[in-house]
Amino acid sequence: MRAADPVEDYLDRLLLTLGGSPRQVRHTLAEVEAHLHDAVAAGIAAGLPEHEAQAAAVARIGPVHAVTGRIAAFSRPSAALIRRTALAGSLVGGVALVAVGVSGAISWLLAIAGGGTFLTAPFPPGSYTRADCARWLAADPAAHSCVRAMTDDHTGEVILGSFAAGILGLAVLAAFWWMRRRWQDRSTLTALPVGSAEAAGVILAGLVTVVTLGTGIDAELVQRGVGAGRPFSLAIAALAAAVYFAIRLRRMVRLRAA
């Protein structure tokens, strides 16, 4: 593992905070880098060990906002940070939407295997009218009861909605890949810690897995399985997303350590 270098860390923080044109950013960064190296050299000449000289140089130059001339908390986020956040958001959001699409396919299979009521619970009596029943039965002449026609209609809507979310997710992931190819500059890639999007993905997908699994088990135990299929299918898809993010995170951590 590489030892921490206070000067390099300071320059990274400065790069992310500096505003202005690319030329102004480059010039200020070069000035401050030269300043810090001069200060480190002076510290070493005065008898300090290298690491202590680096830490002293960083302490003497002051906080990053001393160089930028503005308080960091009120400064505009750098373009690099905005780009990196867009990349992370599109990756996590895209995978989440695709997972919803996958859960629609699982729901479809569960509806075939367990029937419509396993997937979605029927509306409670009194919450729908005769006209609703007539509409559902007209759309599903093979159904022999209003409840069956209602459940089939609801199941169809859930599956269709999930597939639509999945298609939208593919579009978001395509945007992610396009942006990643376009924004390969180092400042964008280092604007957030390595693997932060993947770590957020693992946490979010893990939480969704736990919550939906709990909802499914509750429906299975309390309502004898009525409506349990949808949370179970979401739990399976969320678990797959969590595993995907975990694999990406592991690969990034390994690359970072190499």
Next chain:
Amino acid sequence: MNSEKLKGNLDLLLLSVLAAGPGHGYSIITRLRERSAGAFDLPEGTVYPALHRLEAAGLLDSTWEVATGRRRRMYRLTLTGQESLADQARQWRSFSGSVARVIGGTA
């Protein structure tokens, strides 16, 4: 010394240091500390926004030079900067003289 007081007079101090000859950021802050016998010891990074502001105002000019194997931005006073320094120094002497007289009168 109170750093806020120092920052209020930083432009005058930087122009004065550079009146003795061109310099880069680190050498300017070092000369400032030495000439004040360590009294003016502010966070070193604060000189950069001030230098950039003075350059934008036309009081300084800068060029990139390679010295001891490293690219450095060297600042020097412009003619406008010399005139501004003379004006600010005159105002400061007048102000500090007045303050000294007041303090001396109450001591």
